[in-house]
Amino acid sequence: MAEVGVPRREAARSPADRGKSPEDVEAARIAAVRRYDILDTPPDGAFDRIARLAARWFDVPIATVTIVDEDRIWFKATHGLDGVTQIGRDPGLCGSAILADEPYVVTDAAHDPRSRDNPLVTGDLGVRFYAAAPIVTAEGERLGTVNVIDTRPREIKEAEIDTLRDLAAVVLDELELRMAAIHRLRAEREQRQQAERDRSEIESFASTLQRSLIPPALPRISGLELAAHYQPASVRQVGGDFYDVFPMAGGRWAVVLGDVCGKGAPAAALTSFVRYTLRSLAAHHDDPAEALTELNTAMIAEQTLDAMPKFCTAVFAVLTPQPSAEASEPTGFDVTVVSGGHPPPYLLSPSGDVRPLSTPEGMLIGMLPDARFVTCTATLRPGDALVLYTDGLTEARTHGGEEFGEEAVRAFLGGHGGCRADELTGHVVALLDRFDAQRADDVALLVLSMPPVPDLQDPAGSDTQEDGERQ
Template sequence: MPQAGHATSPADTPGRQTLSAAQEAARMDAVRRYDILDTPPDGAFDRVATMAARLFKVPVASVTIVDEDRIWFKAAHGLEGVNEISREPGLCGSAILSDETLVIPDTLTDPVAFNNGLVAGPMGVRFYAAAPIITGDGHRLGTVNILDTRPRLITEDDTATLADLAAIVRDELEMRLAALNALRAEQERRREQEEARQRAEQDKNAIEAFASTLQRTLLPPALPVVPGLELACHYATASPQNVGGDFYDVFPLDGARWAFFLGDVCGKGPEAAALTSLTRYTLRAAALIDPDPDVVLTSLNTALLLDPAIGSRFCTAVFGVLEPHEKEGF
């Protein structure tokens, strides 16, 4: 003979237990973690609702998620056009208060359910049974429930079957969450890669801009115009990110003579730039004191040997003095 199998008996617990504020807050955190509320219909959940209606031969079955102030239907069989109802005690709102399946054989005799809108309203629900959807960490997200407009009894095997359907929904939610987490992780990885690419591009541009600026400080912006002489130059670095060690310059010594030098220091980068700067300014300073090429290059060699930062680096340079003549050349 069928028995009303349920852990929460309407007759034994008239007011039913309630969740504490802390328990409800933790439960809602779990609901949000699964990111299921207000999502489009899903065939897997729809099949569970349809299966429940067919197994128990009831007109209405649904998969619900209990939100803060509403019962949201993830799937519903026999409730066309209904997406949510208010969170009233008695039915789904009471079914998440316990880990056991809630069975109400006759809602009109239940001290809590009789006043629920689904019972007192046009739908006239008289029978209700719901198994809570329980997460692995013990939070009850919602229910798989069956409803009828006439009182009825179900067996303990029936309540176990309803609990199995709720477990199927839980497993589906877990798989969905795992897929969402994998997708989010991939999106985060791509976002980090894109940010890293943008930073690398910015760093590259900054390095190139720095190298270009530094390179310009090591070379004259333009050669001077010297009557009686035709001067020209062209310089291109091997890499926009590295400062080259090449250098040249033309500068006046006095009213009639001009000095020039051309050279290269070994290596590239900041160390080469430092050596190039030392070489250029040493050549200029030495030439203004005594423009004799032998004296100038000897002064440069001495300066390089005395600087411990130079190490084994070396420089190759040509230095000369030009004295133009308008008629005879130089």
């Protein structure tokens, strides 16, 4: 028997192995095999081509690419060896070849004591010639071998041994490319998962902050039904629309709805400032126009030269109940409305008549020191509804890109005369769902209605109204 490469010295070692115990060398080799994550993977065209090329160049019936595991030799690619996926790691062909960096050649395996008991030699296959080049990493770890096998004894030339080395190097290149792709895919997956976690956290934060800027529940008001809806343009960004309902002295009620400039945390801070400043001012001013004037002054005082202007639009309505001599419920509500650059509220009658409560000279709040605010008065009677909204409703766009507009809003409301607050709010929400969500702005909606006369009832207490509110 003739052998080429590392003939019999099983102790022949890579320079990286010198000074290490056999156990440490094997542990490092197995760790490298695990790092490449190749064991038990499906067939791969690149490795299959290498096996076919090896068989063709060496003119042998069998060629394989193997990875040596702890207790088995696993075939990543085979040519001419159908049905065999792995063999035991007993002393034999690949078990000997993996021990050295140089190619290992056996010209007659039937007479080699390390291979003569191998199932590939003693079985029906009858292997006689075997040549293998180890697949060696840059760190010197031997992962497996590229093997050429024949069923008859034969010799091998030095140039053929070099070819076998090159094929083993090509296998390592493919393993490196595969490992890099796996790492890249894992990194991308982890980045996507982290992005999803970050997105969820941002959405949760934005939702929590947004909820803190509007009432958790609408108050219960004798003789009135209230409903509200807030729809942000993005679940990941805090909007600038807001509404509020709170009591004033003398049994009156303040109703506020507005839209501050900007988005995100700056808009949230400005919304909080506007909302709570108005609550404070309403306690000291009976006239809502005076309250907006004071708010305008306060907002201008907050402006700084190194920041974007801070302004808002708002409609502020004061509802005064008209007492009844015969019942505990009011017979109606006197409504005084003042607006600062905001779309007018609509007074909707049971018959479908829609009246805008316009204050045409109302200016943006927070822009001009001498801004003027004009009031408008009306009466809310049984069956009527008062609708306050932000411009996200009028500026909503269809999927064709057309803006809905104030006239369309007015016509839509006119088709729902006699609806109660909750019902009318539901109709508007259904309308919003028909618009293009990609072009949407924040929408705040607040609806107050008086029930028809036969249905007037005195709600118990003066707590909060859970029913009829859409948050």
